[in-house]
Amino acid sequence: MLKTKSKSEAIEITEPTWIVSTISVIPTTLAPNVTLYGRIESPKTAYLRSPNINAQVLQVKVLEGKKVKKDDILIHLEDTDSILKLKQHNADVKDIEAQIALEKQRHINNLTIIKHEESLLKLTKKSLQRLQKLKRQKVTSQSALDKAQQSVERQMLNITQRNLEIQNHKARVEQLQAKQSRAEASRDISKLELDRTKITAPFTGIVAKVNVSIGDRVRSGDILLSMYDNFALEVRAQIPTRYQNIVMNSTKLSAITEINGHSLTLKLDRISGQINQNSGGVDGLFKINQGMNLRLGQFLTLFLTLPEQTDIVALPYEAVYGINRIYKFIDGRMQGLKIDRIGEQTTVTGKSRILVRSPKLKDGDQVIITQLPNAMDGLKVKISVKNL
Structure with a gap:
């Protein structure tokens, strides 16, 4: 039976072949584009706060989105307390001004009176001298002589006090002027507080948000x-x-965006001074030369044009695996190589291409542009369409 048993034929295993498309590459000089996504913001944004008072909102004259001009009144706060304080401090200033005027007039009077006081002193001294002479002649009493002596002493004391007032005039004026400065400062603060009850626009612009309403x-x-x-x-x-x-090593870079059907060119003004944690790059700040009714926070797609690069190859996105890997077609097999992504480019037909560079890419190389789920080095493939 063993001799008559039929022999089984060997099973031949054939390696599968995957059908792919390729593109013939020609390294050249191109200006890459990069698609960026950003939002509109303004470095000139103001958050208007309540002044150093607790008050009720009397009027809200603007709404969100309203265009306003510089110094326009936006919100009016209750100002009764501020008005009363200003009146009080105005009265204090006038009071001190009156005191200064009185002091100056008093000084003028003292300068006049001192002359009369000195004349009176001379007269009282002469009277005392006559009484002293009469006393020696025993013609007058001692009490009369004492009264004359008291008059002289009293007049000398008056002159001394008057001279002291004249000497202290300058110090008293300076003291009153210091009080006047304090009173004027308090008055100016009250006036400033009153002015601040009217919240005004610091510049011409648009109201982004109103946080209060009447009665708050x-x-x-x-x-x-x-x-x-x-x-x-x-x-x-x-x-x-x-x-x-x-x-960062380039100057005068620009980007293009489309807003409401209009193309707008933006210039890269500066690079952010910090990189946020867990971010995938650095923020670029693009200057808008025209407002075009744009709004804060508006989302825009930008197409940034980079400087021209040499030895660049434009490929369909389907040719790239992961972030930086493509496959060449060599002798019916896939051969992978690492590439540098330089940017993007949009063709005249509107198709997007990814721009890559690698020293291993030469003129005429066939790059596989079909995405295979099992792509690997050495995988057997067959070209269906050449030189797309």
Whole structure:
């Protein structure tokens, strides 16, 4: 039976072949584009707060989105207390001004009176001398002589006091002037507090948000509203890390965006001074030269044009595996190589291409542009369409 048993034929295993498309590459010089996503913000944004008072909101004259001019009144707070304080401090200033005027007039009077006091002193001294002579002649009494002596002493004391007042005049005026300065400062503070009950626009712009309404009670430092200058807008967009060196070493870069059907060119003004934690790049700030009715926080897509690069190959996105790997077609097999992503480019037909560079890419190389789930080095493939 063993001799008559039929022999089984060996099973031949055939390696599968995957059908792919390729593109013939030609390294050239191109200006890459990078698609960025950003939002509009303004470096000139003001958060208007309640002044150093607790007050009730009397009037709200603007709403969110309203265009306002510099010094326009936006919110009016209750001002009765401020008015009363200002009246009180105005009265204090007038009181001290009157005291200074009286002091100056008193000084003028003292200068006049001192002359009369000195004349009276001479007369009293002469009278005393006559009485002393009469006393020696025993013609007058001792009491009369004593009274004359007292008159002389009293007049000398008056002159001394008058001279002291004249000497202290300057110090008293300076003291009153110091009080006047304090009173005027208090008055000016009260006037400033009264003015601050009218919340005005610090510049021409647009009201972003109103946080209060009529009747609200606000405390010192509460945010009443925020506004921004719509002529000082910029777009903050994150530039991927792989383009960071190119951007930071370049000057006069610009980006294009489309707003309401209109194309707008933005200039890269500066790079952010810090990189946020867990971010994939650094923020670029693009200056907007025209407001075009843009609004804070508006989302925009930017197409940043980078400086021209050499030895660049434009490939369909389907050719790239992961972040930086492509496959060449060599002798019916896939051969992977690592590439540097330089940017993007949009063709005249509107198709997007990724721009890559690798020293291993030469003229005429066939790059596989079909995405295979099992792509690996050495995988057997067959070209269906050449030179796309």
